[in-house]
Amino acid sequence: MLRVCLRGANAAARQCVCGKVAGHPPLQHCRRYTSAGDSGVSAGKIVAASLLTVGGGLGGTIIYAKWDPKFRSNVEKTVPYSDKVFGMTLGPPPPPVIVPKKPAKVEPLQISSVSEATKDSKQPKKEKKAKEAAPPPEEAPAVEEAPADAAAPPPPPPAQTIEEASAEAAHIISAISDVPSVPAPGTVDDASAPPPPPAAEPEAEAAPSAEAAALPAAISSNLDETLGSSAKTTMAAIGAQEAALAAIAVHTEKLKEAMDEEGAADTKSAQWRALEEALNERSKAVDEAGAALLRARDELEKLKGVITSAKDTNIDAARPQVLAAEENLHNMIVDLDKVVGKVQLAQSEAKIVSQYSDLVNEAKAQFQKELDSITPEIKASWKGLAGKLTTDDLNSLIAHAHRRIDQLNRELAEQRVREQIHIETALDQQKLEHQKALETAVLTALEHNREEMRLEQEKKVAEVREVMEAEMRTQLRRQAAAHTDHLRDVLKVQEQELRAEAEETLTNKMQEQETHYRRLTQEQLDAFTLDMNAAYARLKGVEEAIDSHVIAEEEARKAHQLWLSVEALNYSLRTSGADAPTEPLEAAALAVRESCADNEFAQALATSLPTESLSRGVYSEASLRARFQDVRKLARRVALIDETRNSLYQYFLSYVQAALLMEPEQERPPERLSPTDLDTFKLLSYACYSMERGDLELAAKLLNQLTGEPRRVAQDWLNEARLTLETRQAISLLSAYANAVGLGTTQAP
Amino acid sequence: MDEEYGRKWDRCLADSAVKIGTGLGVGVILSVLLFKRRTWPVAFSAGTGLGMAYSNCQNDFRSPYLLHGRMVKDQ
Numbered sequence: 150m151l152r153v154c155l156r157g158a159n160a161a162a163r164q165c166v167c168g169k170v171a172g173h174p175p176l177q178h179c180r181r182y183t184s185a186g187d188s189g190v191s192a193g194k195i196v197a198a199s200l201l202t203v204g205g206g207l208g209g210t211i212i213y214a215k216w217d218p219k220f221r222s223n224v225e226k227t228v229p230y231s232d233k234v235f236g237m238t239l240g241p242p243p244p245p246v247i248v249p250k251k252p253a254k255v256e257p258l259q260i261s262s263v264s265e266a267t268k269d270s271k272q273p274k275k276e277k278k279a280k281e282a283a284p285p286p287e288e289a290p291a292v293e294e295a296p297a298d299a300a301a302p303p304p305p306p307p308a309q310t311i312e313e314a315s316a317e318a319a320h321i322i323s324a325i326s327d328v329p330s331v332p333a334p335g336t337v338d339d340a341s342a343p344p345p346p347p348a349a350e351p352e353a354e355a356a357p358s359a360e361a362a363a364l365p366a367a368i369s370s371n372l373d374e375t376l377g378s379s380a381k382t383t384m385a386a387i388g389a390q391e392a393a394l395a396a397i398a399v400h401t402e403k404l405k406e407a408m409d410e411e412g413a414a415d416t417k418s419a420q421w422r423a424l425e426e427a428l429n430e431r432s433k434a435v436d437e438a439g440a441a442l443l444r445a446r447d448e449l450e451k452l453k454g455v456i457t458s459a460k461d462t463n464i465d466a467a468r469p470q471v472l473a474a475e476e477n478l479h480n481m482i483v484d485l486d487k488v489v490g491k492v493q494l495a496q497s498e499a500k501i502v503s504q505y506s507d508l509v510n511e512a513k514a515q516f517q518k519e520l521d522s523i524t525p526e527i528k529a530s531w532k533g534l535a536g537k538l539t540t541d542d543l544n545s546l547i548a549h550a551h552r553r554i555d556q557l558n559r560e561l562a563e564q565r566v567r568e569q570i571h572i573e574t575a576l577d578q579q580k581l582e583h584q585k586a587l588e589t590a591v592l593t594a595l596e597h598n599r600e601e602m603r604l605e606q607e608k609k610v611a612e613v614r615e616v617m618e619a620e621m622r623t624q625l626r627r628q629a630a631a632h633t634d635h636l637r638d639v640l641k642v643q644e645q646e647l648r649a650e651a652e653e654t655l656t657n658k659m660q661e662q663e664t665h666y667r668r669l670t671q672e673q674l675d676a677f678t679l680d681m682n683a684a685y686a687r688l689k690g691v692e693e694a695i696d697s698h699v700i701a702e703e704e705a706r707k708a709h710q711l712w713l714s715v716e717a718l719n720y721s722l723r724t725s726g727a728d729a730p731t732e733p734l735e736a737a738a739l740a741v742r743e744s745c746a747d748n749e750f751a752q753a754l755a756t757s758l759p760t761e762s763l764s765r766g767v768y769s770e771a772s773l774r775a776r777f778q779d780v781r782k783l784a785r786r787v788a789l790i791d792e793t794r795n796s797l798y799q800y801f802l803s804y805v806q807a808a809l810l811m812e813p814e815q816e817r818p819p820e821r822l823s824p825t826d827l828d829t830f831k832l833l834s835y836a837c838y839s840m841e842r843g844d845l846e847l848a849a850k851l852l853n854q855l856t857g858e859p860r861r862v863a864q865d866w867l868n869e870a871r872l873t874l875e876t877r878q879a880i881s882l883l884s885a886y887a888n889a890v891g892l893g894t895t896q897a898p
Numbered sequence: 899m900d901e902e903y904g905r906k907w908d909r910c911l912a913d914s915a916v917k918i919g920t921g922l923g924v925g926v927i928l929s930v931l932l933f934k935r936r937t938w939p940v941a942f943s944a945g946t947g948l949g950m951a952y953s954n955c956q957n958d959f960r961s962p963y964l965l966h967g968r969m970v971k972d973q
Binding site for chain 1: 903952955956959960962
């Protein structure tokens with residue numbers, strides 16, 4: 150476009166320079182130039198505007214991508230290679246935020262912690278159960294020792310109580326968890342090696358689970374519930390009692406301490422205060438223990454009621470469970486009573502100690518009073534006042550002391566006497582109390598024993614029942630076995646009878662079937678042989694027909710082949726060009742000879758083809774006709790020449806003759822040739838006529854009558870004509886023969 | 899065969915032309931050289947030439963089975 154502009158500009162310049170003759174063209178040029186320039190400017194504008202837009206779009210995309218990473222990732226996904234551009238301009242993309250993994254991680258920890266917690270909680274139970282084996286041997290002597298030893302030192306009872314408590318707790322826990330199992334080994338009665346609870350559990354559980362029906366299950370669940378609640382309350386009561394025990398022990402200790410030690414005033418007051426607190430605690434603990442005890446007793450009553458109701462339903466399946474529950478109940482009662490007894494002992498001990506402390510306090514107070522009455526100005530703490538006393542005071546003090554001693558001696562004597570009496574009364578009282586305690590203890594022991602007896606009896610009854618049931622089962626089994634044997638025998642006999650019957654019927658049927666079958670097969674065979682013979686005969690006929698057909702077809706095929714080859718030969722005759730001969734007929738003739746190898750006639754015909762036609766081919770009639778005209782002209786011109794007259798002058802003469810002589814070009818040849826017809830011209834006209842009519846043979850015959858030079862001139866043509874005629878004759882004969890053979894081989898419908 | 903006839907005539911004419919021409923030429927030369935520019939040698943030679951040609955032609959036509967060879971130069 151620039152070039153155009155330049156050219157235009159130059160042209161315009163030239164035009165302008167060369168005298169503005171043509172006003173329009175330069176203007177046009179200029180206009181074109183200016184329009185080109187305008188378009189150039191606007192094109193520049195367009196280019197600039199487009200560049201600006203593209204740049205702005207790119208920059209905006211990059212800036213926004215920097216601000217919004219999601220947009221950036223979207224663009225990176227959609228537009229290829231944009232990630233590289235962004236990487237170059239903005240740097241690597243920000244890492245994606247990993248938020249949702251945390252809660253998933255937290256949960257498994259929690260679960261594991263929970264599982265761990267459950268694991269931990271299981272262990273103390275197991276530990277307590279493990280302790281069971283150790284405590285029982287120690288428990289029995291400890292329990293027996295505790296009630297007898299009233300002033301036992303503090304450390305052993307707490308430890309023993311702890312062990313007892315642990316044993317009882319284990320026993321109660323086992324009562325909660327394994328209702329149908331054998332009663333827990335932590336009981337006093339089973340001092341011998343207790344069966345390990347885990348081994349007992351599956352045995353006991355298997356038995357009741359095998360016979361679980363709806364009602365026993367309900368009963369057992371009920372029992373479980375009540376057992377559980379009662380065990381809990383008993384535990385609580387025992388705990389409370391223990392606490393009360395501990396509180397009482399603490400209180401007595403503190404009391405003894407307070408009484409025995411004669412320390413400074415402030416320590417004393419502190420001791421008295423501590424004593425008061427301990428007293429408060431003790432009273433509280435005792436009250437709590439009393440309340441818990443009441444609750445526990447209520448629960449135990451409830452349990453007893455449930456057990457009796459379960460017993461009333463009289464279901465065998467629940468019996469072991471009921472027995473176990475009863476035993477558990479009994480044990481719990483025993484434990485409670487034990488603990489209560491301990492608490493009472495402690496309380497009595499505390500009472501004695503308090504009484505003793507009261508007496509001591511009283512004596513101290515009296516002494517203090519006397520001392521004050523004698524020496525009023527002296528304060529309570531007179532021990533450290535040795536330097537302040539006067540001789541009078543000392544004398545009075547000594548006199549008082551002597552008097553006091555006398556008094557005390559007298560009191561001591563009195564006391565001795567009274568002591569005797571007191572001891573006697575105390576002994577009586579003690580005896581009475583002992584009696585009472587003994588009676589209560591005997592009663593409770595009796596009660597316990599009775600309970601145990603009853604439980605044992607029930608257990609024995611259950612065992613005996615089981616044994617009975619087992620025996621019954623064996624007897625029943627025996628009976629069933631006998632029954633099955635009898636049935637077997639009877640069945641055997643029946644089987645034999647039936648078998649014999651069946652066999653008989655079977656043999657009969659078989660015979661029938663056999664005869665029937667034989668008859669059928671015979672018939673079949675006969676029919677079959679008939680069919681076979683007929684088929685064989687037909688087959689023979691068919692075979693003969695086919696053979697004859699084959700022969701006929703073979704003949705037909707050969708005939709067809711011959712015909713085809715002859716047709717091919719015929720066709721090859723037509724392949725001649727305008728002036729060219731046909732293709733050599735060698736191949737076709739060979740094919741013909743092959744196809745009629747066994748036919749002499751055909752062979753003869755095939756071999757009769759002239760060799761020239763085989764090797765060189767023959768001319769077609771049309772070409773011969775065309776050539777004939779030339780031959781005719783020439784023959785006319787040399788009509789006078791023969792062997793005798795063949796000088797040049799004769800040639801000239803004959804030429805003149807041919808020029809001057811007029812004869813009809815075509816003249817119909819007569820049937821018979823007379824000697825006057827043997828004139829060259831006449832012959833030529835006859836030949837021409839016959840040629841025009843397509844009668845090559847006649848023409849050839851006529852031309853054959855030529856003599857002299859015309860003959861020589863027509864010789865070639867004659868030869869060709871003769872060849873053609875021969876070939877055609879042979880081929881027509883062959884085709885006629887082939888047709889005849891073909892016709893002969895066609896089958897009549 | 900027709901071509902033979904035509905060829906014969908061609909030969910004949912060519913031959914006669916050559917002979918007559920040669921005769922004329924020879925006659926002219928003779929007349930010029932020997933016979934003091936008389937016309938009778940020319941006519942005589944021409945006639946001789948013609949006669950020879952005629953006789954050749956006649957012979958050629960009379961002997962139809964005589965083949966005419968051609969000299970092939972070996973290279």
